[in-house]
Amino acid sequence: MPETGQAKSIAPEGGKPYPQSPLGYPSSLLASGETYESVTDTIGSIVLTKKQPPGWLLGFSVAFLLLMLFFAAVSWLFYKGVGIWGINIPVAWGFAIVNFVWWIGIGHAGTFISAILLLLHQKWRTSINRFTEAMTLFAVACAGMFPLLHLGRPWVFFWILPYPDTMGLWPQFRSPLVWDVFAVSTYFTVSLIFWYVGLIPDLATLRDRAATRGKQLIYGVLALGWRGSARHWQRHQMAYLLLAGLATPLVLSVHSVVSFDFSVAMLPGWHSTIFPPYFVAGAIFSGFAMVLNIIIPVRKIYHLENIITMRHLNNAANVMLATGMMVAYGYIMEAFMAWYSGDIFEQYMMANRALGPYGWVFWLLMLFNVLAPQALWSRRVRTNVVALFFVALSVNIGMWVERFVIVITSLHRDFVPSSWGMFYPTVWDWATLFGSVGLFLTLLFIFIRFLPMISITEVRELVAEKKEGKE
Amino acid sequence: MSQKLHGLMAEFEDHAQVVEAARRAHETGYRCMDAYTPFPVEGLPEALGSRRTAVPRIVLTGGIIGAVGGYFMEWYSMAVDYPINIGGRPFNSWPAYIPITFELTVLCAAISAIVGMLALNCLPQPHHPVFNVPGFERASTDRFFLCIEASDPKFEPSVTRQFLESLQPNSVKEVEE
Numbered sequence: 099m100p101e102t103g104q105a106k107s108i109a110p111e112g113g114k115p116y117p118q119s120p121l122g123y124p125s126s127l128l129a130s131g132e133t134y135e136s137v138t139d140t141i142g143s144i145v146l147t148k149k150q151p152p153g154w155l156l157g158f159s160v161a162f163l164l165l166m167l168f169f170a171a172v173s174w175l176f177y178k179g180v181g182i183w184g185i186n187i188p189v190a191w192g193f194a195i196v197n198f199v200w201w202i203g204i205g206h207a208g209t210f211i212s213a214i215l216l217l218l219h220q221k222w223r224t225s226i227n228r229f230t231e232a233m234t235l236f237a238v239a240c241a242g243m244f245p246l247l248h249l250g251r252p253w254v255f256f257w258i259l260p261y262p263d264t265m266g267l268w269p270q271f272r273s274p275l276v277w278d279v280f281a282v283s284t285y286f287t288v289s290l291i292f293w294y295v296g297l298i299p300d301l302a303t304l305r306d307r308a309a310t311r312g313k314q315l316i317y318g319v320l321a322l323g324w325r326g327s328a329r330h331w332q333r334h335q336m337a338y339l340l341l342a343g344l345a346t347p348l349v350l351s352v353h354s355v356v357s358f359d360f361s362v363a364m365l366p367g368w369h370s371t372i373f374p375p376y377f378v379a380g381a382i383f384s385g386f387a388m389v390l391n392i393i394i395p396v397r398k399i400y401h402l403e404n405i406i407t408m409r410h411l412n413n414a415a416n417v418m419l420a421t422g423m424m425v426a427y428g429y430i431m432e433a434f435m436a437w438y439s440g441d442i443f444e445q446y447m448m449a450n451r452a453l454g455p456y457g458w459v460f461w462l463l464m465l466f467n468v469l470a471p472q473a474l475w476s477r478r479v480r481t482n483v484v485a486l487f488f489v490a491l492s493v494n495i496g497m498w499v500e501r502f503v504i505v506i507t508s509l510h511r512d513f514v515p516s517s518w519g520m521f522y523p524t525v526w527d528w529a530t531l532f533g534s535v536g537l538f539l540t541l542l543f544i545f546i547r548f549l550p551m552i553s554i555t556e557v558r559e560l561v562a563e564k565k566e567g568k569e
Numbered sequence: 570m571s572q573k574l575h576g577l578m579a580e581f582e583d584h585a586q587v588v589e590a591a592r593r594a595h596e597t598g599y600r601c602m603d604a605y606t607p608f609p610v611e612g613l614p615e616a617l618g619s620r621r622t623a624v625p626r627i628v629l630t631g632g633i634i635g636a637v638g639g640y641f642m643e644w645y646s647m648a649v650d651y652p653i654n655i656g657g658r659p660f661n662s663w664p665a666y667i668p669i670t671f672e673l674t675v676l677c678a679a680i681s682a683i684v685g686m687l688a689l690n691c692l693p694q695p696h697h698p699v700f701n702v703p704g705f706e707r708a709s710t711d712r713f714f715l716c717i718e719a720s721d722p723k724f725e726p727s728v729t730r731q732f733l734e735s736l737q738p739n740s741v742k743e744v745e746e
Contacts, residue, residue, distance in 0.1 A: 295682075
């Protein structure tokens with residue numbers, strides 16, 4: 099389905115639905131004719147003056163209902179304990195850990211786009227970085243909740259932090275689970291700092307454009323008195339660049355540390371050196387899928403096709419295809435190493451994964467994560483928003499299924515057949531999963547409503563470059 | 570004039586103009602001045618005579634504190650304060666301490682980046698005289714300003730005004746304290 103709305107807003111060149119390079123790829127990062135004023139207005143007015151479109155209210159309502167489901171599920175959990183979930187021995191790590199790893203992975207695209215693409219001078223990050231950074235924060239917030247919920251006694255969660263307690267004990271710093279606490283909390287804090295530093299100049303723009311006293315005050319306080327001084331910009335840009343440099347190894351370390359939770363254990367199916375790189379590739383894969391799943395409806399609802407162009411979507415789809423191939427390579431290597439190791443437990447694990455009681459989940463994974471993304475080889479799919487949306491959705495589901503396969507099929511049959519068992523999720527498992535989606539989306543809708551979802555400053559830089567004919 | 574003067578401010582249409590204006594002002598000998606732009610303009614801080622910033626050194630210091638502090642915490646707690654034999658590993662099993670040392674390095678460096686940047690910029694600052702200038706709100710949208718401050722030894726209201734007007738700005742306005 100060609101986009102009719104976009105064809106109207108971006109000047110079609112020679113009857114094409116979007117500006118194209120001589121080879122037919124989408125070429126434009128910004129529609130022609132945009133000025134400093136027009137981009138500021140397009141992005142700023144969503145927050146300041148425009149009435150929210152019906153899509154926002156509808157989306158927010160659904161998200162809010164799911165959030166209530168989350169609260170209900172968590173309240174019941176705190177009242178009754180983790181027995182309301184399907185976890186037991188041997189599968190003691192159920193949905194909570196699957197969801198944790200899934201959300202952390204989704205949280206990787208933001209920093210990847212913001213930091214790594216900034217260092218690589220990829221201009222196309224500009225229109226989507228703010229949005230994906232917010233996505234990162236909210237996804238990591240969702241992720242961080244699951245290990246806490248999974249604790250039998252969540253009210254003593256702080257025992258895992260190093261502080262001079264009355265018991266005279268310290269956390270075990272040799273344990274990957276303790277590394278995880280540091281990795282996730284550092285990742286959240288650094289992402290928040292990075293996001294806020296980028297936001298300060300835009301908050302000043304909102305302060306200067308706000309019409310009511312209340313808005314001026316709130317945005318004014320948040321902007322910290324930013325006045326666009328050249329000397330301030332110099333330090334701001336230096337700090338931003340250094341934060342990008344710090345976030346780059348960080349983003350690669352976080353999912354590596356998460357993968358250590360598994361690979362340091364002796365369990366067949368977990369104890370594997372390919373885990374860190376394969377987890378990181380999977381994280382970026384699912385992160386970009388979530389970016390596409392959210393940005394496609396949002397650009398439609400808010401008519402942002404001039405700023406988030408087809409080229410952005412095409413590039414995101416390319417990254418998804420590349421990381422998807424790395425993940426597929428990971429699957430192949432897991433199977434190959436299981437056979438090549440000569441270890442009967444590893445070999446049995448692989449056979450059981452594909453043909454055992456959870457075999458259908460494994461084949462679903464192959465369908466969602468390996469087969470479906472192959473459609474992205476076609477440029478027609480990459481530039482068709484509906485098709486792209488569904489491929490991304492398939493990847494998001496697929497990555498959740500992948501974590502299910504890793505966690506549950508590895509645990510349910512280990513070395514001794516007498517300790518084998520099955521895991522069946524309960525209604526509360528599902529309620530917590532969908533509820534966390536509600537939490538994520540609620541935060542995202544609130545963000546869209548109250549903060550500029552695209553970096554106005556950086557889009558202005560694109561305008562300036564376009565003026566100089568450099569794009 | 571009832572109010573004390575903070576400086577004179579010229580408004581420009583384009584970022585290239587303000588860089589040129591800043592360069593000319595610096596050549597003429599003005600030192601206490603600042604430019605205000607809606608996005609970071611390449612070459613502008615240099616044209617104003619600003620040197621490198623101290624932000625990288627602050628970040629490096631923060632990172633070193635994080636690294637040393639993080640490792641020290643692990644070594645002290647695991648090898649000195651409460652040594653436990655875990656699978657026969659040495660008490661100071663440094664490879665296992667690297668992930669947390671790394672995380673704390675990044676954490677402390679990032680916190681120093683934002684705190685250092687804001688402190689050097691004297692932010693948060695509730696008010697500044699430049700906000701008194703009518704039309705200054707466009708500094709966060711599409712206008713570029715150069716302000717020569719009254720504290721500059723070379724500042725002379727009429728001469729400075731003449732100089733600024735020679736740069737062909739949209740307007741030259743007084744900035745009141």
